[in-house]
Every structure is written in structure tokens, then in C-alpha cells.
Amino acid sequence: MTRTICSILLAALFLVPPTFTTAQNTCVNGMEVSAMTAQDTVRAFLVALEEKDMTAFAEVWADDGVQDMPFSPEGFPKRVEGKENIIAHYAAWPEISGDAAFTDHLVFYPMADAEWVFAEYRGRVEILTTGRVYEQRYGGLFHVRDGKIVLFREYYDPAAFAYAFDLGPEGANALGARPD
Secondary structure (H helix, E strand, C coil): CHHHHHHHHHHHHHCCCCEEECCCEEEECCEEEECHHHHHHHHHHHHHHHHCCHHHHHHCEEEEEEEECCCCCCCCCCEEECHHHHHHHCCCHHHHEEEEECCCCCEEEECCCCCEEEEEEEEEEEECCCCEEEEEEEEEEEEEECCEEEEEEEECCHHHHHHHCCCECCECHHHCCCCC
């Protein structure tokens, strides 16, 4: 309560809208808006990957969902549009991945609009097709509407990706498909 009053007073003095996170809500301009829906959806997405639960994975995507991967290696899509295409993009995941962890170091950065959240996380995945461990640090911008991912813009190191999947001149051998 005191934090809300202080934030409102500071905002009035400096004309800056206060934004802070409490255990359950984000407060913007003195009004509480839930940020948990976006965070819960993102966590469910990552847990589905950890557990290789492709049904749960599909459930978190909006029909018009988009995954942007601006740093994907050459020959791999920079953008996948539509739920069905995203599901197809991840279709080999259960067969190519062993133990996977994405939520151990998950940190959320809520935004003023509760439908948006930025997530920082680390991934550690055993890649069965190469015998290598894929270790990655990710940044993800998510837009979640009605509990469904509308946009996931994924930032990662393409060199770590290429190493783990043994991508060489022959293409996507460890992913079970040729690159686009």
C-alpha cells in the first residue's frame, strides 16, 4: 500500500508512470493489472519443451502465433507463422532431445501491458542425434493474448546452436530435416 502511494506521488512529481511488480500483480499508474497470465503461459511453454509434451506445447500457441528467430543460423527460418507451422517446426523435438532444462534460471521482466513479458532463461539440452549438450542463454519477448502465445521473438547464440546440432556444410543433419 505504501509502495503504491509513493509510486503515485513520484509519478505525479516527475510525470513518469510507475511500474513495479508485486507477488501477484503489476501496478501501472496506480492500477493493478495481472501479469501472471503471460508469465504462466511462457512457463507452460518452456515446461512442455522440458517434458517433451507436444500436446501441452500446442495448447499454448494462438492459431495466428508467430515465432521470430532473428539470429537463427543460415539456412534456418528466421520466422515461423501460424500454429500448425510452429508445431511442425518443433515436431522432431521429442526424438532429438534428451534431458532438457529451461526453467531453472527463468527470470521474467513484466511490461506495462500485461499481455507482454520479456523472459531471460538458460537452456541445457542433451542432443541425442549428436551426443552433444546444447547450452544456451536466451532472451525472449512474448506477446500472450488470452493465455496463448501470439508472438515469441527468440534471441540466442547461433554458434552454440550450430555446435550442439553439428551443423556443417551438409545442413541440418541433427535436426532430422534439411534446412529451408
